Amino acid sequence: MTLRALHDAARKTLDPVHYDYVAGGADEERVLSANESAFDRYLLLPRILCGSETRDTTVRLPGARRAAPVFVAPTAFHRLMHPDGERATARAAAAEGAVLVTGTAATTAVDAVVAAAREAAPDPAVWFQLYLHPRREVTEALVRRAEQAGCTALVVTVDSAVFGRHTRDLRNGFTDLPPGHAAENMRDLPGAPPGTLTDIPMSAAPTWRDFAELARMTALPVLVKGILHPADARLALGHGASGVIVSNHGGRQCDAVPAALDCLPAVVDAVAGRTPVLMDGGVRRGSDIAVALALGATAVGVGRPVMWGLAAEGEAGVRAVLATLRDEYDHTLALCGGRRNADLTKDMVVRRGETR
Ligand SMILES: Cc1cc2nc3c(=O)[nH]c(=O)nc-3n(C[C@H](O)[C@H](O)[C@H](O)COP(=O)(O)O)c2cc1C
């Protein structure tokens, strides 16, 4: 099944309100469409007679050995997509060798997510995404929960000082999870009565000091997700980050920012090889991966395509999404004369209408 077919199948099976929750973006959804169309403006300029029958497409990432160059970006509420929810996503990602970023908004607790990943592969990489809570003890409890579950890295999302205005959700009145579903990682946190849930923090209060404090409270590598300005990428490194993720939250936060892909080159320059630079937003085909890697990304994340695969066919659907992207990417790499990811270089990307 192609990604397009999985999307169409997901749309048919899902409650339209849940479909809109995933498909939608903030405000006028300008950034949502910009993320995808940015890839149409870049084209590949292949090299010839320098390839190989077999190619190595694995990457080294913090807290992951020999991972695929495509990771599963953190997305909320997988059990709205399929009854197997995050467990299915975890098994699929582990089987395909892709990092799974699960997070505070998962509808399955992180220890169960890691356990499911281990059913599919002996050494899976599951990272945990969180927001900085204004109360340090809540952040620390989440960090310990992720460590004890066996997560191999943390991802701190920094683009959500306030929750984006999701136009479709506001129109549909989608404000709460249906009964029987909850953000399970937010249960039993400090300061809340046993068994109850703490709200997922979206707060403008945290600063780089709080980030540095988090990075110091754990031995796990910590990545920062939601970087667009190159100066913030430098600040992230200065405050203990082990990697940065260029992202505009899939067009769901500020609706007046550039496409994620367009922010990538300046961040890559700012980081200058000191840590991996990941990106997400609008990746829909193997050649998109090749363009992002040529522009300096170490790996790319996919959000919505994974949700469509999950909704359409559960674990098999997520596997199909990840396998398809990897196969398409490998095919593109071959056509570009590459043997490994690093063979894709900046000079091999041109703007539409321009050549070198
Ligand atoms: C339904 C949905 C839920 C999301 N939930 C989260 C979240 O809980 N935490 C987070 O950091 N990002 C979240 N994101 C953003 C994704 O991690 C990622 O940045 C984005 O989806 C990438 O764009 P793409 O969907 O075009 O691949 C969410 C995105 C979607 C579509």
Ligand SMILES: CCCCC(=O)C(=O)O
């Ligand atoms: C409170 C859950 C956060 C989900 C999220 O980040 C999104 O829908 O974009």
